[in-house]
Amino acid sequence: MRSEELAYEIRKNAIKMVNHAHASHLGGILSCADLVAVIYSDIANVNPKNPKDPKRDRIVLSKGHNGAAIYVALAKLGFFDEELLKTYGDNGGMFSCHISHKEVPGVEFSTGSLGQGVCVACGMAVAAKRKHETHKVYAIVGDGECNEGSVWEMALLASQQKLDNFTVIVDRNYQQAMGRIEEVINTEPFAEKWTAFGWHVVDVKDGNNHDQLRAAFAEDSKGKPKVIIARTVKGKGVSFMEDKLLWHYRDPQGADFENALKEVEENYAKSCNR
Numbered sequence: 001m002r003s004e005e006l007a008y009e010i011r012k013n014a015i016k017m018v019n020h021a022h023a024s025h026l027g028g029i030l031s032c033a034d035l036v037a038v039i040y041s042d043i044a045n046v047n048p049k050n051p052k053d054p055k056r057d058r059i060v061l062s063k064g065h066n067g068a069a070i071y072v073a074l075a076k077l078g079f080f081d082e083e084l085l086k087t088y089g090d091n092g093g094m095f096s097c098h099i100s101h102k103e104v105p106g107v108e109f110s111t112g113s114l115g116q117g118v119c120v121a122c123g124m125a126v127a128a129k130r131k132h133e134t135h136k137v138y139a140i141v142g143d144g145e146c147n148e149g150s151v152w153e154m155a156l157l158a159s160q161q162k163l164d165n166f167t168v169i170v171d172r173n174y175q176q177a178m179g180r181i182e183e184v185i186n187t188e189p190f191a192e193k194w195t196a197f198g199w200h201v202v203d204v205k206d207g208n209n210h211d212q213l214r215a216a217f218a219e220d221s222k223g224k225p226k227v228i229i230a231r232t233v234k235g236k237g238v239s240f241m242e243d244k245l246l247w248h249y250r251d252p253q254g255a256d257f258e259n260a261l262k263e264v265e266e267n268y269a270k271s272c273n274r
């Protein structure tokens, strides 16, 4: 499936899933929809017929509150029946809103406590190096998540270990749960920090643009771990949610739900006719 179509499917289905479950975090799901789509469509080598294939690339969603984006991508790739997405967030169901690998084929690791998943992903990259395995490891991290000290301990270790098999993608939407990043804990100068920690940094000016993301993944990291800073928009694709903190927690109901879905569908139809 083309990444553009997958991103559309992620947005459309995630709006329905969050509505169904009366869940949260739609803003962050919409901001990372494009980078998740590009990773699964064009970059990572995963195998729906054999989810535990030892040669598969590992994708860890460290900002685990956006699990819906990964669930949709996996369903669309054929890891499980898409119909099951309708049970998102149900009591006793397989899809917890913070991502879980327990019952979901294709999910590498359960996350939700920010700052942990990226450390586990780093460990996976260390293990691959030591065992002379050639698969790659990708971790999707929030910029608010980078307030966690463990992210920076991980950054030190990854460069010490010269993990050129490891790519961190930061969903740089400039917001976290309670406000703008610079108002809560300012991480600027952000790119310079990663450079100082020994990483190859790719600053993507429009992190919702698939061509720019593909170019970032293609760049040679020159023997270092790579960080792609994808400058995204929280709530991307639904005009009344874009860059609005409210949609970190609010679930779309009633007219908000109908309008969000309509807009995502119209935007995609327009992009196909261009």
Ligand SMILES: Cc1ncc(C[n+]2csc(CCOP(=O)(O)OP(=O)(O)O)c2C)c(N)n1
Pocket: 025, 027, 028, 029, 031, 063, 065, 112, 113, 114, 115, 141, 142, 143, 144, 145, 146, 171, 173, 175, 176, 177, 178, 234
């Ligand atoms: C250790 C920890 N502290 C607090 C939270 C609560 N929390 C959930 S999402 C979130 C904001 C994270 O911001 P960011 O990583 O930028 O995610 P995005 O804005 O892209 O949704 C917070 C603080 C958590 N899940 N884990």
